Amino acid sequence: MIISVRLHNMKLFIKSQIEIHILRSCVWRQAFFLLLACLSSGVVIAGASDDVVCRKNLKGHSTTFVQFDLNIPGVTQEMLESSFWVSRIPDPDRIVMSPIEIERYNHRSLRECEMLKDLRIFRRVLPGKEVRDMIASVSARPTKTRYLTGKVVPDSYYDSLNRALNLDSIPESVVIRFGITVKRTEMRAFPSSDRVFSEPDDYEFDRFVETALYPVEPLAILHESADKKWFFVQAFNYRAWVPASDVALTDRKTLFSYLDTKDFLVVTGKGVFTGFNPFQPEISELQLDMGVRIPLASRDEIPAEICGQHPAGNYVVKLPARGKDGQLEWRLGLISRADDVRVGFLPLTKRNIIIQAFKFLGQRYGWGGMFNTRDCSAFIMDNFRSMGVMLPRNAGEQGKQALGVTYEIPENMDLDARKKLFDRLPPATPVYMSGHAMLYLWKYEKDYFIIHDFAGFSAPDESGKLIRSKTRGVLVTPLVATFLSTNKTYMEGLYAAREFRLE
Numbered sequence: 001m002i003i004s005v006r007l008h009n010m011k012l013f014i015k016s017q018i019e020i021h022i023l024r025s026c027v028w029r030q031a032f033f034l035l036l037a038c039l040s041s042g043v044v045i046a047g048a049s050d051d052v053v054c055r056k057n058l059k060g061h062s063t064t065f066v067q068f069d070l071n072i073p074g075v076t077q078e079m080l081e082s083s084f085w086v087s088r089i090p091d092p093d094r095i096v097m098s099p100i101e102i103e104r105y106n107h108r109s110l111r112e113c114e115m116l117k118d119l120r121i122f123r124r125v126l127p128g129k130e131v132r133d134m135i136a137s138v139s140a141r142p143t144k145t146r147y148l149t150g151k152v153v154p155d156s157y158y159d160s161l162n163r164a165l166n167l168d169s170i171p172e173s174v175v176i177r178f179g180i181t182v183k184r185t186e187m188r189a190f191p192s193s194d195r196v197f198s199e200p201d202d203y204e205f206d207r208f209v210e211t212a213l214y215p216v217e218p219l220a221i222l223h224e225s226a227d228k229k230w231f232f233v234q235a236f237n238y239r240a241w242v243p244a245s246d247v248a249l250t251d252r253k254t255l256f257s258y259l260d261t262k263d264f265l266v267v268t269g270k271g272v273f274t275g276f277n278p279f280q281p282e283i284s285e286l287q288l289d290m291g292v293r294i295p296l297a298s299r300d301e302i303p304a305e306i307c308g309q310h311p312a313g314n315y316v317v318k319l320p321a322r323g324k325d326g327q328l329e330w331r332l333g334l335i336s337r338a339d340d341v342r343v344g345f346l347p348l349t350k351r352n353i354i355i356q357a358f359k360f361l362g363q364r365y366g367w368g369g370m371f372n373t374r375d376c377s378a379f380i381m382d383n384f385r386s387m388g389v390m391l392p393r394n395a396g397e398q399g400k401q402a403l404g405v406t407y408e409i410p411e412n413m414d415l416d417a418r419k420k421l422f423d424r425l426p427p428a429t430p431v432y433m434s435g436h437a438m439l440y441l442w443k444y445e446k447d448y449f450i451i452h453d454f455a456g457f458s459a460p461d462e463s464g465k466l467i468r469s470k471t472r473g474v475l476v477t478p479l480v481a482t483f484l485s486t487n488k489t490y491m492e493g494l495y496a497a498r499e500f501r502l503e
Contacts, residue, residue, distance in 0.1 A: 212369020269340025
């Protein structure tokens with residue numbers, strides 16, 4: 001039962017097939033006694049502007065709190081809960097891939113997907129020309145106008161960046177070094193932390209940022225900048241510049257002996273932090289995003305207390321740190337057992353894919369990982385990473401090149417044919433349009449719903465005119481009732497759906 005008191009129009013609605021119009025002279029008294037009744041019966045009372053909303057289910061337990069109107073076509077408050085979708089899909093706990101199958105999937109992906117690199121067998125020596133070509137492909141001078149602190153970037157600025165690339169120092173043969181990230185950091189197009197934008201007043205789309213890297217990420221180091229403050233590196237699914245201060249150096253054997261430990265902790269929430277450590281600030285309150293895999297310390301490595309704290313109530317993890325000479329050192333860190341983490345990966349099921357996606361609900365969109373969050377393709381990548389599945393970084397690579405079962409959606413496929421395809425599309429399947437990645441949830445009533453990390457949508461008002469809404473975050477939206485800036489429906493913009501599993 002839902003009880004709503006609207007004080008502004010002096011009406012009282014009891015939404016259980018009863019509508020009572022209260023006379024103006026007694027509305028306040030009636031409303032007061034109704035609210036007292038709600039409180040005494042355990043109904044949740046919520047204030048939304050000048051509305052008061054009480055929701056109570058048949059068993060008397062409180063359900064959804066309504067604070068404001070969503071203004072998203074076809075989406076209700078209940079649809080913002082993962083349980084709404086999990087309860088409707090068939091066989092949500094069926095294992096999509098077992099741990100052994102996921103291992104096979106990852107090995108095949110590393111072999112067959114050009115953009116993925118297995119750093120365990122990465123070449124020890126690369127031709128200098130190949131390294132120069134790699135850098136040139138990432139650090140190409142922009143052809144469009146760019147802005148730094150609101151002013152047009154001059155040619156002299158790009159000239160200084162080209163000198164920083166240090167290309168002349170690349171030898172004929174480059175011996176590859178190895179390292180590991182010690183904190184959340186950025187991969188960038190140039191060895192510079194300057195924020196460069198397409199518009200003078202932009203602040204959300206730094207055109208020099210490529211992607212975020214999380215702690216405990218192995219790297220092959222190919223080159224360093226002229227000032228030695230930046231490394232040009234290869235991660236398993238991306239290549240760009242990272243600050244040298246965020247990387248600890250080691251050899252490959254040490255690196256993967258550490259990473260391939262049998263017992264490890266996986267971050268299953270959208271993010272957690274290591275415990276505060278007054279003695280080792282480099283690992284204190286360290287941000288760890290969904291999917292980060294951290295080796296657990298062995299029993300004989302754990303002392304009676306860690307930096308003045310008893311370890312009980314925590315997982316003791318073995319974290320990489322950068323020593324004074326830049327070399328890898330180890331630190332024991334604490335992560336509360338109450339945090340959203342688990343020993344080992346989550347099982348790969350439809351239930352878990354949907355639950356993981358909803359953990360990001362409402363989080364701000366972060367282009368390339370800006371604002372310590374994520375963008376649309378990282379939203380998909382981090383979700384599957386928490387279940388041990390390795391995916392390409394970018395939306396186009398996921399949608400067109402990643403290993404899996406593909407449902408092609410040709411550009412000339414009409415809307416009715418697209419709906420028929422979605423009628424048989426499994427829930428919790430990633431779907432793709434040019435430059436954008438989304439997760440398909442399920443059909444509800446007459447529309448098909450997705451959850452995604454995106455910029456905005458258009459929807460018709462009462463007159464039929466399309467009104468643009470900025471979102472900049474993770475939301476649930478319909479595919480048919482919302483429109484792109486091209487005036488196509490979201491569904492008409494899709495080119496493929498892809499299940500990340502072995503055929």
